[in-house]
Amino acid sequence: MQLRSPASASGIGSGTTRRTLANVLLHLVLILGAVITLTPLVWMISASFMPAGGANTIPPRFLPRDPTLAQYVILFTRLNLARHFLNSALVTVVATIVSVLVNAMAGYAFAKLRFPGRDRIFQRLALALVVPAQVGMLPLFLLLRQLGLVNTFAGVMIPYFASIYGIFLIRQYALGVPDELLDAARVDGAGEFRIFWMIVLPVIRPILVTLAAFTFLSAWNDFMWPLIILSDSAKYTLPVALANLSGEHVQDTELMMAGSVVTIVPALIVFLVFQRSFVRGIMAGSIKG
Amino acid sequence: MKTLPASRQARSAWLFLAPAGGLIGLFFFLPVTAGLLLSLTDFDIYAIAAPATARFVGLRNYLATLSNPMFWTAVKNTLYFVVVGGPLSVAVSLGAALLLNAPRVRLRSLFRTVYFAPVATTLVAVAIVWRYLYHPRYGLLNHVLGWFGIEPIEWLSDPQWAMPAIILLAVWKNFGYNMLIFLAGLQSISPELYEAAAIDGAGAWRRFRHVTLPGLAPVFLFVGVTTMIGYFQLFAEPYVMTQGGPFGSTRSIVLLMYEEGFRWWRMGVASTIAVLLLLITLAGALIQIRLQRRA
Amino acid sequence: MGIKRPADLQDAWATAPLPGPDAATPGVSLAGGASLVVFQSSRHKELAWKLIEFLSRPEQQVRFFELTGDLPAHQAAWSDPALTGNRRIHAFAQQLQRVVSTPKIPEWEQIATLVLERAHQIILGAAPADSALVWLDRDVARVLEKRRWLLEHGHLAAAGESAP
Numbered sequence: 001m002q003l004r005s006p007a008s009a010s011g012i013g014s015g016t017t018r019r020t021l022a023n024v025l026l027h028l029v030l031i032l033g034a035v036i037t038l039t040p041l042v043w044m045i046s047a048s049f050m051p052a053g054g055a056n057t058i059p060p061r062f063l064p065r066d067p068t069l070a071q072y073v074i075l076f077t078r079l080n081l082a083r084h085f086l087n088s089a090l091v092t093v094v095a096t097i098v099s100v101l102v103n104a105m106a107g108y109a110f111a112k113l114r115f116p117g118r119d120r121i122f123q124r125l126a127l128a129l130v131v132p133a134q135v136g137m138l139p140l141f142l143l144l145r146q147l148g149l150v151n152t153f154a155g156v157m158i159p160y161f162a163s164i165y166g167i168f169l170i171r172q173y174a175l176g177v178p179d180e181l182l183d184a185a186r187v188d189g190a191g192e193f194r195i196f197w198m199i200v201l202p203v204i205r206p207i208l209v210t211l212a213a214f215t216f217l218s219a220w221n222d223f224m225w226p227l228i229i230l231s232d233s234a235k236y237t238l239p240v241a242l243a244n245l246s247g248e249h250v251q252d253t254e255l256m257m258a259g260s261v262v263t264i265v266p267a268l269i270v271f272l273v274f275q276r277s278f279v280r281g282i283m284a285g286s287i288k289g
Numbered sequence: 290m291k292t293l294p295a296s297r298q299a300r301s302a303w304l305f306l307a308p309a310g311g312l313i314g315l316f317f318f319l320p321v322t323a324g325l326l327l328s329l330t331d332f333d334i335y336a337i338a339a340p341a342t343a344r345f346v347g348l349r350n351y352l353a354t355l356s357n358p359m360f361w362t363a364v365k366n367t368l369y370f371v372v373v374g375g376p377l378s379v380a381v382s383l384g385a386a387l388l389l390n391a392p393r394v395r396l397r398s399l400f401r402t403v404y405f406a407p408v409a410t411t412l413v414a415v416a417i418v419w420r421y422l423y424h425p426r427y428g429l430l431n432h433v434l435g436w437f438g439i440e441p442i443e444w445l446s447d448p449q450w451a452m453p454a455i456i457l458l459a460v461w462k463n464f465g466y467n468m469l470i471f472l473a474g475l476q477s478i479s480p481e482l483y484e485a486a487a488i489d490g491a492g493a494w495r496r497f498r499h500v501t502l503p504g505l506a507p508v509f510l511f512v513g514v515t516t517m518i519g520y521f522q523l524f525a526e527p528y529v530m531t532q533g534g535p536f537g538s539t540r541s542i543v544l545l546m547y548e549e550g551f552r553w554w555r556m557g558v559a560s561t562i563a564v565l566l567l568l569i570t571l572a573g574a575l576i577q578i579r580l581q582r583r584a
Numbered sequence: 585m586g587i588k589r590p591a592d593l594q595d596a597w598a599t600a601p602l603p604g605p606d607a608a609t610p611g612v613s614l615a616g617g618a619s620l621v622v623f624q625s626s627r628h629k630e631l632a633w634k635l636i637e638f639l640s641r642p643e644q645q646v647r648f649f650e651l652t653g654d655l656p657a658h659q660a661a662w663s664d665p666a667l668t669g670n671r672r673i674h675a676f677a678q679q680l681q682r683v684v685s686t687p688k689i690p691e692w693e694q695i696a697t698l699v700l701e702r703a704h705q706i707i708l709g710a711a712p713a714d715s716a717l718v719w720l721d722r723d724v725a726r727v728l729e730k731r732r733w734l735l736e737h738g739h740l741a742a743a744g745e746s747a748p
Contacts, residue, residue: 023393030388034403037461041406043429044418056427106309115302128317132522132570134543135563136320138550139327142337143320162312192301221411223525224543228551239413243529246417253421260414271409275402278409282466283473331730334690335739342739353726359701536704553694 041264048072048258055253071258081262083234084241089266091153091226091237092219095160099215100208102162107170108200112182113192122171125164133159134224141228155229156237160219166211169281173207174200210281213274220267238263327560334554343557350561360562362537363545364569366452370541371520371573374456378520379512381464383505386471401472405465412462416529419458420445423530445531448538455526455539463519467512474508475501510581514574521570542566599675601682615683617657655680691727698723 043062047055048071050064075081109115110122140159141150149155177200185195201208223239230236236244242259249255271278328350330336336343354360385404389397407415422428423444431441444454478501486496523541527533533540533548540548542562550559602611620639622632638644645656646664655676656662667673686692702720705711711719734740 026388026391027395030394030400033385033388034400037403037407037465039429040415040418040422040461041410043422044415047421055421058426060427060429060432102308102312105305109302109305113298113302113305115299118302125313130518130571130574131321132518132543132563132566134522134546135324135560135567136317138556138560138563139320139323140316142556143316143323145337158312158316162309162316164313167309192298192305196305217409223411223413224547228547239411242411242417243413246420246529253427256417257421260411260417263414264410267409267411268406271406272402275405279401279405279469282469333730335730335734339739342734344733536708537701554690555694 044257044260044264047254048261050254052252052254055257071255072262074255075258075262079245081238081241081259084236084238085262087153087235088220088237088239091156091160092216094153095157095219096212096215098157098161099163099166100212103166103211104170104201104204104208105196106162107167107172108174108196108204110167110171111174112177112179112200125167129164137225137228144229150229151231151235153235156226157219159225160215160222163215166215169211169214170204170207172284173204177203206277207281209274210277213270213277214281216270217267220270324560324563327557328564330557331555332557332560336556337554346557350558351565354558354561354565359537359540359545360542360565363540363542366537366539367521367523367541369452370456370459370523371517373453374459375513375516375520377456378460378463378516379467379509381460382467382512383471385464385468386475387501389468390472390475401469404468407462408465410462412525413529415462416458416526419454420530423454446535448536451531451535451539455523455530458526458530459520459523463516467516470512471505471508474505478504506581510578513577513581517573517577518570521566521573542569599672601675601679610682611679613679613683615685617655689728689731691731694727695724698727 046063049067049069050061051066051068051070054061054064054066110118144150144155144158149158181199181203182195185199190198221239222237223243226237226240227243230240233241233244242256242263245259246256329345329347330343331346331350332343388394389401389404394400422430425431425441425443425446428444430444435441442450444450482500482504483496486500491499522543524543524547527539527541527544528547531539533544543566546559546562546566549555549562602613604611620636622629622636626632639648640658642656642658642661642664645658645661646666648654649656649661650666655673656667661667662677667677686696698720702711702716702723706713706716731740
């Protein structure tokens with residue numbers, strides 16, 4: 001039984017036609033937007049398979065005429081990009097694991113453990129989010145220099161281990177853990193850490209995944225800090241190595257595109273695999289924010 | 290029996306907080322405080338080797354920086370980026386969110402993924418890609434503009450167009466993030482408000498103005514302020530694409546700070562610039578909050 | 585891109601040594617160029633040295649000049665017709681009599697950048713030459729202030745002291 005809304009009762013076709021037209025237009029705009037958004041990335045991939053000079057044509061070619069892996073070969077043999085890839089992987093994986101643990105503990109404490117000054121301290125932390133990281137970068141560099149951590153992987157990772165934003169994220173989610181669950185465990189005599197490890201962590205797993213994905217992406221993509229702290233080019237992470245290469249090889253378009261592909265692909269893969277986590281994390285975090 | 294569990298909880302709480310607290314305290318709060326102090330000294334390359342040669346100079350760095358035209362150029366460039374790029378970014382994000390939130394969208398999550406993808410990419414890598422897209426002769430952008438009869442623009446070598454080029458890149462890269470936040474905001478507006486407005490005879494535009502926009506007000510505030518704070522920290526794009534050129538037209542505050550601190554090793558001056566950036570960011574955020582509260 | 589080199593002006597240029605404040609004080613240029621070195625860790629020191637000897641010979645330096653335009657470092661090479669016959673090279677020959685090496689101080693790069701910045705302003709007409717030079721002098725004084733203070737107070741040995 002179909003109900004006709006008053007709007008379309010006047011002409012059987014006109015209301016639905018107008019809606020369909022609007023819908024088609026909507027999708028055309030969406031598709032155009034998608035094309036514009038993806039074009040730089042698609043061109044990047046396409047150019048990475050062109051031989052040297054293949055991208056410097058008028059008019060610019062969108063697809064390679066003779067696709068080749070030559071650029072990738074150069075990257076991984078002469079330019080040793082695999083080493084930088086591994087550097088990035090090391091820094092990112094360690095940073096992610098440590099960050100999830102450290103922030104989960106702190107976030108849970110703020111959410112579920114009662115201690116004096118809890119809310120006041122949390123508010124102060126929130127204010128600190130306004131401070132640009134650059135204010136501390138120079139003194140942090142000097143501090144790490146004192147500690148002998150300049151130009152080390154540990155030095156690169158340290159800023160990623162704990163983040164106020166991460167603590168926020170965890171706390172937000174952990175607030176939803178039922179107190180009864182925790183109190184029951186306490187009555188049974190379980191210690192706080194045991195409760196955290198055995199009960200809380202499994203329950204907040206979704207947000208842990210979100211935080212891990214966020215940390216992975218931000219550590220993998222970070223540029224300014226590794227640039228500052230690393231001086232040995234063998235230790236460079238991918239973004240720094242890429243920036244370095246781009247100075248020397250500014251004429252080698254196709255080579256640089258291949259380098260960009262190698263840098264971006266892992267980040268995109270992580271994003272695609274965990275996208276629901278990402279989306280949920282960003283959307284949920286903002287409503288309360 | 291509240292006291293016993295409470296104090297045990299409190300003790301455990303400190304243990305739980307210790308790692309994060311220690312890390313944030315030692316590697317964030319301490320350096321930020323040190324940065325404030327450093328800005329009052331002339332710490333430089335001589336002091337790195339022999340700290341005793343660093344002198345306390347009070348506000349001299351601040352006076353020198355505030356009277357340095359290069360600093361004001363950097364502020365102007367950064368403000369250009371923030372004031373033009375920020376609202377543009379937010380508008381595109383809102384537009385994308387509105388499109389995705391429309392009732393009968395097919396493949397919604399596919400489009401959402403595509404629109405968000407640039408956010409996940411590495412900025413340095415895409416800056417390099419866009420540098421080639423902006424090539425006056427071989428770049429795709431001038432080629433596409435040519436279809437509309439527009440003469441080739443020397444994007445990154447023309448002082449007038451270099452910052453707009455960077456703004457365009459930033460909008461492309463970031464719009465997906467705020468799009469998600471707007472989507473969340475849109476979905477949180479109760480449908481009954483729309484129905485009530487439709488019953489009152491309001492058309493699509495009126496519904497947008499009187500239901501959607503007010504409903505999104507807190508989101509606008511959040512998105513506006515966070516985008517502004519992020520954009521004040523412009524660094525990687527000019528570093529990779531233009532090195533602050535041409536003729537210093539893309540030298541941002543953070544790029545200037547980087548040059549002073551890590552090229553010339555004048556760390557006292559660089560810290561001063563960082564502190565000034567903090568103050569400018571705060572001022573910008575407060576102004577925006579005030580403006581939005583009034584609107 | 586097509587505007588930069590009009591065909592009829594291809595030959596309408598010349599070179600001259602750098603001007604100075606007056607006829608008695610000609611301009612001074614900065615000595616630059618490439619260096620030939622043998623690495624301490626080289627496993628072929630003899631051969632490397634032989635190559636350096638070869639490249640330093642006047643005839644080879646002239647050949648280099650013909651191939652790339654690089655100016656010979658060996659004074660004997662300058663009497664070769666390839667150089668004496670080139671009217672535009674004469675200014676360089678004169679200038680090479682009055683060169684200094686860049687100051688070996690850590691602030692040099694920053695000073696060089698400041699010189700570029702002010703020169704840009706002058707060329708673009710954004711500032712009159714006299715004012716820009718006064719500002720440049722002030723900029724450089726500010727950059728060198730710490731070094732001068734350190735020298736004055738005996739924290740650095742005097743001449744020849746470079747960055748620690």
